[in-house]
Amino acid sequence: MELVPGAAPGGHIEYHLLQGCCLEANRADVVAFHLDGLRSALAGPPHPHLTVTIEEIRISGQLLRELADHSQVHFSRVPIVLDYLEIILPCLSRSLRDITTHYEDRTMTKENRWRKMYHAMTDEAAGLSLPQRFILYNHFLTLLRELLTRSPNFDLNSLESTRLQVMQLRESRRIPPPPIRVGPGMRPDANLDDMDITSTVHWAEKIFSLPLPSRTALKHQRSSKSFGPHVPWGHIRMPSDARVLFMRPFNDRQISLTVYLSSREKCPYFLLRMYHLGSPWFSLRGAHELCIDRDNSNLQFWRWSPGEGRAKLWASLSFMTWEEMVLLYCCFLSFKARNSRTVQIAPQELTLRGERKLFQARILDDGSRHSLIVYEDTMTKGIRLHAAVWDGALRQCPVWTAFITHQSASPRWLKRVSKYKVRLADIQLYVFCPDYQQQNQRRGKAGAFEICFVSEEASKRFRELFSPTPPDSTITTKSAETETTETTEKPEKS
Structure with a gap:
């Protein structure tokens, strides 16, 4: 690991608050771990309130780390969330430290530690239960993440009402008010900045x-x-x-x-x-x-x-x-x-080490010529379909992949509808191309995915590769590859 020394050029306050997100995320992990141990030691019926509390504390840690990560990418927008971090971090930190004090109290049984923790912290929060307290924190942190990342789901009114709830919680626990910062504030239209880059989904x-x-x-x-x-x-x-x-x-x-x-x-x-x-x-x-x-x-x-x-x-x-x-x-x-x-x-980058090719042929796919390859992972025996660009500047660039599941064992999964076409009844595509429209290959009410081969022989071999009831003369992997290659055009080596 190489570290490049130096102080962050961003202001001291910014670094301190975002460092606080990381520190409190670590604290949340530790608290959740110890509460989980406490839950395991409790006798009797399940403790749903404790279970929910543990889960919400874990979510708090996750959201805090996400905020710190997003802040590095959305650096220019960090100032608009700083005041909100000043509000929630001290309150969240106090809650985590109070929980630690309760479960480390060796003068009580573990059952009584949980009961005292739950009731004492509910009473100090004017009746807001311990699980609900962390649900409130997590809603606030989620809104800050949406604000920072320009999410279309961001709701300014919800952020304001949640802020008031956290401020009331701070007041009931006698936490001093946050400092007043002089600098960029929150504008009503702040989340509309750069909307052109979020108007379409990549x-x-x-x-x-x-x-x-x-x-x-x-x-x-x-x-x-x-x-x-x-x-x-x-x-x-x-x-x-x-x-x-x-x-x-x-x-x-x-x-x-x-x-x-x-x-x-x-x-x-x-x-x-x-x-x-x-x-x-x-x-x-x-x-x-x-x-x-x-x-x-x-x-x-x-x-x-x-x-x-x-x-x-x-x-x-x-x-x-x-x-x-x-x-x-x-x-x-x-x-x-x-x-x-x-x-x-590099040519070796174009194939994933540990996968072997069972089949390859040329197909017509959404109006373009693609190469369809069937890969098997030698470590897990997993099988996937992989479509890549056939020729041109993007030759061998991935277009989509689809994982073969237990559904392929059904005789209804694959149907050869013509000499050149087969349809897959249940297949999920992961598309890596901005222009590819898989709906153009979907057929019927059930949306079966149609593959159109250039060669009739390739269509036949593909059908036999996945047939749950193979013909008497079983095609070995090696012979299938050889015959497919002979009857279809194979991309040139890089």
Whole structure:
């Protein structure tokens, strides 16, 4: 891990408050862990109020880290949330510290510790129960995240009413009023800034919001690592038009990856956040500056070191499921291929190590020529369909992928409707292309997905590959690949 020393150029107040988000997130994790231990020690029936409290405290930690992460990307908008952070952080911190005092009280039984904690903290909050208190905190933090990120769901009236509730809670607990800051304030139209960059949904924003049809566990799990070089908060200046496409946490959120797009540059960037001695540190690279490969359950990203004249590991990110690994890999490859700043893509980047090709053929797909490949992961035995650009400047760039689930065992899943066409009754596509419209390939009321092969033989082989009742002369993987290659056009090697 490389750290680049130096003080954050942002103001002291800004850094202090965002550092406070990270510190309170860590405190929330510790409190939730100890309350979970307390719950396990309690006898008798379940304790739903304690269970809800633990879950909401965990959510608080998650939201606090998200605020800190988003603040690095939406740097120019940080001033409009500072006053609100001054309101909630001391109140939230006091609640977490009070809970710690109660569960560490060795003069009482564990049953009485929970009862006293619940009733005493409810009474001091004018009847607001302990679970409801953290639900209130989390609603407030969610609104701040939406304000910071220009979310279309942001509600200014809701933020104001929630602010008043938190202020009442502060007053009832005799927490001094927050300081008055002189500087940028909250304008009624603040959330309308740069609406042009949020008017349409980018394909990458949909990828990790879709539910996974299957979750195939990866073995040999290892920790994720960020190798840097790293700089402290505020050293990386984000463009004013930065638009977050997705965020992925690793190592129980100790590391996070934020992928954002600069609309003016049309360039996607990868921002890593990790912690060192309790402080957040960041490392930033454009997709065009990185190379990717796979090491078992990890995706590895490499950067070029001009000083050493060689490639160095930038990050190694560990995945619990094969599907999530594939999705991030395909996103990265599409980002890099479609980036005007990319000089070249190494041939080995175009295939995911550990997958073997079972089938390949040319298809006509939404009016374009694509290559359809069936991959099998040798580690998990997971199977997926993968469509890529057939030729031209974007040749082999991912267009979509789809994971084959248990549904493929049904005789109704795949139907050959003509010499060249097959339909899949239940398949979910993850699309990595801005222009691809999968609805143009959907047929019938059930929306079966139609694949149109250029070769009749390819259509036949594809059907046999997934047939639950194969013909007497079983086609081996090797012969299927050979015959398919002979009857279809195969892309040239990079």
